[in-house]
Amino acid sequence: MTENEEINIYIISDSVGGTANTLGRAAMAQFPEVNANVSAYPFIRGEDTLVSILEKAHKDNALILHTLISNNLNDIVAKFCQEHKLFCFDILNPVVQEIEHRSHQQALKKPGALHQLDDSYFNRISAIEFAVKYDDGRDPNGFLEADIVILGISRTSKTPLSMFLANQNYKVANLPLVPEAHIPDLLWQVDPKKIVGLTNDRKILNSIRRERMIAYGLNPETAYSRIDRIDEELAFAKELYEKLGCLVINVATKSIEETAAIIVNTLEINHNKQDF
Amino acid sequence: MTENEEINIYIISDSVGGTANTLGRAAMAQFPEVNANVSAYPFIRGEDTLVSILEKAHKDNALILHTLISNNLNDIVAKFCQEHKLFCFDILNPVVQEIEHRSHQQALKKPGALHQLDDSYFNRISAIEFAVKYDDGRDPNGFLEADIVILGISRTSKTPLSMFLANQNYKVANLPLVPEAHIPDLLWQVDPKKIVGLTNDRKILNSIRRERMIAYGLNPETAYSRIDRIDEELAFAKELYEKLGCLVINVATKSIEETAAIIVNTLEINHNKQDF
Numbered sequence: 001m002t003e004n005e006e007i008n009i010y011i012i013s014d015s016v017g018g019t020a021n022t023l024g025r026a027a028m029a030q031f032p033e034v035n036a037n038v039s040a041y042p043f044i045r046g047e048d049t050l051v052s053i054l055e056k057a058h059k060d061n062a063l064i065l066h067t068l069i070s071n072n073l074n075d076i077v078a079k080f081c082q083e084h085k086l087f088c089f090d091i092l093n094p095v096v097q098e099i100e101h102r103s104h105q106q107a108l109k110k111p112g113a114l115h116q117l118d119d120s121y122f123n124r125i126s127a128i129e130f131a132v133k134y135d136d137g138r139d140p141n142g143f144l145e146a147d148i149v150i151l152g153i154s155r156t157s158k159t160p161l162s163m164f165l166a167n168q169n170y171k172v173a174n175l176p177l178v179p180e181a182h183i184p185d186l187l188w189q190v191d192p193k194k195i196v197g198l199t200n201d202r203k204i205l206n207s208i209r210r211e212r213m214i215a216y217g218l219n220p221e222t223a224y225s226r227i228d229r230i231d232e233e234l235a236f237a238k239e240l241y242e243k244l245g246c247l248v249i250n251v252a253t254k255s256i257e258e259t260a261a262i263i264v265n266t267l268e269i270n271h272n273k274q275d276f
Numbered sequence: 277m278t279e280n281e282e283i284n285i286y287i288i289s290d291s292v293g294g295t296a297n298t299l300g301r302a303a304m305a306q307f308p309e310v311n312a313n314v315s316a317y318p319f320i321r322g323e324d325t326l327v328s329i330l331e332k333a334h335k336d337n338a339l340i341l342h343t344l345i346s347n348n349l350n351d352i353v354a355k356f357c358q359e360h361k362l363f364c365f366d367i368l369n370p371v372v373q374e375i376e377h378r379s380h381q382q383a384l385k386k387p388g389a390l391h392q393l394d395d396s397y398f399n400r401i402s403a404i405e406f407a408v409k410y411d412d413g414r415d416p417n418g419f420l421e422a423d424i425v426i427l428g429i430s431r432t433s434k435t436p437l438s439m440f441l442a443n444q445n446y447k448v449a450n451l452p453l454v455p456e457a458h459i460p461d462l463l464w465q466v467d468p469k470k471i472v473g474l475t476n477d478r479k480i481l482n483s484i485r486r487e488r489m490i491a492y493g494l495n496p497e498t499a500y501s502r503i504d505r506i507d508e509e510l511a512f513a514k515e516l517y518e519k520l521g522c523l524v525i526n527v528a529t530k531s532i533e534e535t536a537a538i539i540v541n542t543l544e545i546n547h548n549k550q551d552f
Contacts (some may be wrong), residue, residue: 007379015534015539016534016536017537018298018302018533019295019298019299019302019396021370022293022294022295022298023295023299024371025370026294026295026343026368026389027368027372027375027392028374028375028391029384029389029390030345030375030383030384030385030386031375031379031383031384032384032389033381034375034379034381040537040540041539041542042537042543043534043537045323046375056530063371063374063378065371067302070305078360087374089371089374091367091369092299092302092303093301094365095299095303095341095365096303096306096337098339098363099283099303099306099307099310099324099339100307100340100366102283103283103305103307103310105309105310107306107307108305108306108307108308109306110306112531112534113302113305113306113307114301114302115531115533115534116305116381117529117530117531120472121531124436125433125436125532127322128436129435129436129441130381131439132411132412132439133409135408143354153471156342156403159348159404159405159408160400160401160404160405161403163408163439163443164441165408166406166439166445167439167440167443238346253393254393255292255388255391255392255393255397256401257292257294257391258292258319258388258391260292261293261318261319263291263314264316265318275389
């Protein structure tokens with residue numbers, strides 16, 4: 001491969017293609033120097049459409065990742081790729097076959113089964129609406145109903161983390177901590193095993209907040225970004241977390257996915273909120 | 277398998293385990309009558325920990341889905357599963373090996389490479405914050421900066437859809453449509469190819485809104501849930517969508533993932549916002 005050549009990846013699915021897409025991204029993350037040219041073909045349910053995509057993939061010498069549940073479409077891909085020596089990875093069917101074998105039950109073979117508009121789906125939709133409603137301490141009444149209450153000073157990624165957990169079906173409320181602001185009394189009624197306190201490194205906070213001020217066209221040397229102010233906020237948060245006896249996570253080197261995984265595995269909450 | 281027996285699924289990853297988790301959910305969705313008992317083991321990077329998980333999996337006769345990038349941990353799983361005849365599906369490495377082969381580059385073999393705190397990550401965090409800030413028509417100034425502007429009457433899943441798209445790195449603003457409320461002038465300055473109008477079936481809206489009223493302890497027969505009111509709102513939205521010339525999606529039988537895939541594949545927006 002010459003330096004500027006790209007790897008062509010075809011994501012083919014009879015539904016959204018979320019599984020294949022995630023796998024493609026995870027694999028490419030291992031090759032920061034390689035460019036991927038990704039073509040996504042969601043909702044592919046007809047033979048003719050599939051064949052024309054495969055012909056295009058052949059011309060592009062593409063690497064094919066697919067989640068096609070129908071035996072028929074699956075066979076078409078397998079046969080085409082064998083004949084034309086194309087790399088193709090069937091992500092879903094080996095697992096589906098193993099479950100069929102173990103359970104002695106036939107798979108539905110229904111495209112988009114993961115995206116049924118069932119109770120679990122509507123619960124997740126409600127959880128996302130809940131997280132937006134109770135974001136940023138808008139209404140402390142959310143604390144008692146929440147599965148998870150997230151606390152943190154400014155720039156500890158409370159909002160994105162709340163939305164990410166909400167998409168996993170958890171009802172999340174978050175509260176920004178400011179030393180001058182009153183901590184809502186309701187917080188003390190929440191089971192500390194449902195609370196997580198976010199913290200961050202002082203230097204990282206200083207740098208993020210300076211950049212934020214610059215982005216707003218303001219002087220980076222405001223009280224908001226000053227180290228002594230940050231230390232005061234961090235000390236205030238630390239003291240509160242100790243009083244509450246809650247889980248504390250330093251997000252300095254963690255993505256929201258990583259922080260969310262730690263929360264779900266550590267807090268005493270229902271671990272099977274996701275529909276399995 | 278007797279009726280109440282469960283399939284044990286072990287999700288093992290050196291990072292968050294998102295890919296394996298999505299795959300497990302997609303596979304189980306094909307078996308609505310089968311119960312899965314899912315054990316998630318994220319952040320597994322030590323041999324001893326891995327071996328003790330594998331021993332537990334053996335006792336549980338579990339089906340193992342894993343994304344372990346290290347050759348060493350990978351070999352341990354493969355060997356253990358072969359010796360003990362356990363089903364194990366290595367999701368990541370076949371694809372990584374094929375990319376190595378094509379690109380003549382070595383994979384980083386770095387756990388959590390997908391979750392680097394790089395520019396793309398921080399852009400996504402900003403996109404989520406943007407979506408919360410410009411949710412529910414809070415500030416029409418978001419329209420011009422947004423990648424996607426979502427319009428819709430009440431109960432067309434604007435908010436969850438916005439959050440889902442934001443997590444794919446798109447900046448999304450949404451505006452609830454109410455016949456009595458003024459449409460912000462700024463909307464007419466937005467490229468219609470960036471706008472999507474959501475609609476729904478009148479009977480579904482009637483049923484959802486009645487249920488919502490009941491949940492609030494109110495009389496289900498309010499103006500909000502009356503069919504003539506819903507028809508009025510739908511007609512108002514339809515007229516606006518036609519004037520704008522925007523994409524229209526009926527969400528009646530679509531999940532937010534499906535609606536999002538249609539939007540990303542139809543609108544004239546940057547299709548590679550996700551980090552590939």
